[in-house]
Amino acid sequence: MTKWIFSLMTALTLVVVTACGENNADNSAEEAAAEASANENSSEASNEDNGEADGREDWPDTFIFGLLPTEDQAELAKRFDPMVEYLEEYLEMDVEIYNATNYTALIEAMANGHLHASTFGPFSYLVANQRANGEAFAIPVNDEGGTLDDIFYYAQMIxxxxxxxxxxxDIEGNSLAYADPASTSGHLFPKAMLINEIGLTLDNVDEFPSDVVFSGSHEASLYSVLNGDVHTAGVCSTCIERVFDRVEDHENFDQLKVFHESEPIPGGPxxxxxxxxxxxxETVTQAFLEMxxxxxxxxxxxxxxxxxxxxEIDHDTYNVVQETADALGMSPEELLE
Known part of the structure; x- marks a missing residue:
């Protein structure tokens, strides 16, 4: 009997020991799983802190936006301060303004990675697209309640x-005024119209009128026509509209007419x-569209x-500008002059 009781106690002891071992193994497995989960959550939190969780890992640390200083830099910075504050909150990053002396400097800065975005003129954009892989993404509209059609203006012959x-x-044998050699609507588009629409070439387009002069500005070209100094002129539609109130008392104002107009020209992107x-x-684009x-x-x-x-706009918006540059045989360097 004593031997039987001893054998039974031994068997029960083995069962208990085995059960404890299994419980310890289960507990170890659970602890390992919990530790792995904690590590994973910690890694995800770290990634989120680094911007990886929302796809920001390749974003620049600071968004650098370029401006051509058309006025005093202090005044320009004051006008753009609200934009900087808005973009910093929207993008959740620092925003800096990059002031350049000319479009060439802006393009080179973009090509070298020192500049992320900027404003450009229609022709300088073509160069930025070619040299710096710049992409047009947005354009401002001046009129409240305006539409996409309001981004366009025209070169007019008056x-x-x-x-x-x-x-x-009818320009043949008559005098013609252009605004400025670098003017999009006051020179380049009017000259391209003569080439494309009546079959002139770069070699003879300036010989078609009896005389070609550069007035220096759209308003000066308008006055040249009103005063009878030239027979016709190429001007910017919106530029002339802005000075009508100053010239409507001119004795020849009632005779003034637009006899030809270009295709729509997009403003600077x-x-x-x-x-x-x-x-x-995409986020930068949305920031401007929701401003x-x-x-x-x-x-x-x-x-x-x-x-x-x-x-929102894209490169196709500027096809008409590219066609004009092609008609004039202009190189990237000439586009910036």
């Missing part, structure tokens, strides 16, 4: 009724460097006269 000029062909991450480019919905953004739009906010 004259006085008394000269009997009704078409581009906002351009972003194309090699940046798609998620970053009118924010207090600081709306302040910037009002101060700068962009009452219609921003509209």
């Amino acid at each position: 004259t006085l009724e008394e000269h009997g000029i009704d078409s581009l062909k 906002y351009v972003i460097q194309g090699d940046l991450p798609d998620s970053f480019k 009118d919905q924010d207090e600081k953004g709306a302040e910037f739009l009002e101060v700068n006269g962009y009452l219609g906010g921003y509209f």
